[in-house]
Amino acid sequence: MENKIEVLDLNAGFGSTHVLKNISINIPKNRVTAIIGPSGCGKSTFVRCLNRIHELVPSAWVNGRVLLDGKNIYDSDVDPVDIRRRVGMVFQKPNPFPAMSIYDNIAYGPKIHGMKAKLDEVVEDSLRKAALWDEVKHRLKDGPLSLSGGQQQRLCIARALAVEPEVILFDEPCSALDPVATAKIEDLILELKENYTIVIVTHNMQQAARIADFTAFFLMGELIEYGETAQIFENPRDKRTEDYITGRFG
């Protein structure tokens, strides 16, 4: 199995706060990898280091290596803008651009990257991949805020797909959604792993068990245990992992 991302001794934080401590982990290609752990354990900071969004916050710092297809994305000759196109992100709260139509939300990314030809096709294709096309094809010129929360989140997924990323990071994508919308997003993630490498941060352990091939357990900024999802949930090696998944804390 090929690794899409290899993280080596990653440390990150804000000012004097040390959030991530010596994280080393391999993310396999075309698989779903879940990051679980209690609030404040550094899950979000970790995925935000994978597309260089973390460093945009004032006082944020990061060191260590993150290899994407073998190339360190923190090398000085790497353009973070290029990394962010290759590693897409879907956020916790659906965040479509309110001042743009549904169509323009999708077309925004491709236009930035000069993919001006066949824009209509890119928009349709992205919406189809995000399982949203049939629901919005007659209202592409409408604003995105008329959509439901689940539809907005799928719109955000379509927007991320439109720039043709290789990896998609999901930062608790369902925490603001109802169970039906959550099920749709989970089905979608399982479809997307055919073509994309997926990392998903989740608070919901059942969700990790349902969709992830691999699961990593973070605690206080450290990677405690990482392995196949079934092994983590059924046969954890570390006492702390067991305590967390059996609900003793967190």
Next chain:
Amino acid sequence: MNMLSRKAMDRLFTFFCIASTALAIIPLGSMLYTIFVKGFSVISIDFLTKLPTPAREAGGGFGNAIQGSFIVVGIASIIGIPLGIGAGMYLAEFPNSRLSRIVSFTADVLTGVPSIITGIFAYLLIVLRFGGFSALAGGVALATMMIPFIVRTTEEAMKLVPAELREASLALGAPRWKTSLAVVLSTARFGIITGVLLTIARIAGETAPLLFTAFNNRFWFDGVMNPVATLPVMIYTYAISPFEDWHAQAWGGALVLVAMILVLNIGIKLAAGRRW
């Protein structure tokens, strides 16, 4: 406290609030009423479209002053809106830079500068340098007043845009400048447009900065480097004159000015309600 006295207290307090509101509205109502009663009889097509006539000569109007007000406010807008929005964007995007702190402090100070002082500024900058009163000098004086207000409203409107939208754009690989313009500025545009229109309504009635910049003129607009009549200065000139018929015309001018500002304000309210 028993229930009766609690209700009585409630009533008393409600009455106090209503009475205060009524008292606060009285000056506005009384002013609008007086201007309407005294000004309405003067208003005619001639008054709105003709040049002023000498005192005690019937006919004539404030046509040139109405035209001049639009021109001077227009010049002020051309200078003030882009500068104000640009500086406001800078403050919102780089809140912690040293320059931001300086600009922010300067905007606060400028907001509090008496309007006559901005007139002196434009007088020194334009009138003395180019050797005469001019529409341009009036526009610069009003722009100086506009800028701090537009800087503040732009900054506030842009800061209200959630950080998640900015991140969503950056996570798509958009450069920062593109994110600022295409996402943050466009999301904040309603707030900015409202702020700009309110600022225009606010400066349209300014008199002091125009007294020794745009000055006054008995004729039509004659180029930006020449003095020009404006409604506020015309009202001022007519109101302090010794002639009865000029006093009447000053009321007419006041009514036109108030009506224009009122229409602008009502337009802003309606537009804001409909979210454009």
